Amino acid sequence: MTEEQLQVLVERISREDFGLKFKHRAIFNNRLRTTGGRYLLRSHNIEINPKQYHFFGEEALIGIIKHELCHYHLHIQGKGYKHRDQDFKMLMQKVGAPRFCDVVPGTVNMSTTTHKYECQTCHLQYKRKRKLDVRKYVCGKCKGKLKKI
Template sequence: MDREELQRLVEHISEESFGLPFKHEARFNNRLRTTGGRYLLRSHDIELNPKQLEVFGYDALIGIIKHELCHYHLHLQNKGYRHRDRDFKELLAAVDGSRYCEILPDMKRTVKVEHQYQCSDCETVYRRKRRMDTNRYVCGKCRGKLKKIK
């Protein structure tokens, strides 16, 4: 899908689902990583993640476009356009837009536990992502001395 096709698709969905015209620019942004799309408040443009279309297909893209159009139309009408606002939630449900987009397979984060500490008294094991200063911290259960085991 090229830029013109995307622009026509967004304009069509805006007219069809919202009954309002989309008068700004819609484009793909390859730099988007953790989001399906975004609505730009200053320029009123919509940017979409092309990887969502490639990986999850046309229906996922339609849901993301409806989500961003909810932000767009509510912002232009001076209504609550943020995710937490009632206006946004109601409009999103009315047009059957997606609340969240799927996480891309290459974006799934795995938490890697690198540091393990053990209390020398009660032998409780603590797993941490970051290194701890064992001279400064003690066991939370018995206040015993911690030692690094891994």
């Protein structure tokens, strides 16, 4: 799907499901990883993750577009456009927009802990997402030296 086809699709969904015109740009953004799309408050443009279309098809893409159009139209009208706002929740339910999108394979870390450390004195083990400088940090239990395992 090209960006021109995406623009036409967004305009059609906006007109048919919301009864309002979409007057800004809809583009693909290859840098999006963990989200299906996003609505930009300053420019009012909508960015869509192209991987969602490639992995899950047009139906998933339409759901993402509806979700982002809920943000768009409510923000333009000066109503509550955030996920926690009642206006947003009601409009999403009315148009059948999903709250979340599917996770693209390969975008989520398989393991949440990548670094393991052990105290050389009491042998207490630490699991951390971020790397520690073992010259700077010591064991919280006995103040012994840490080593990476």
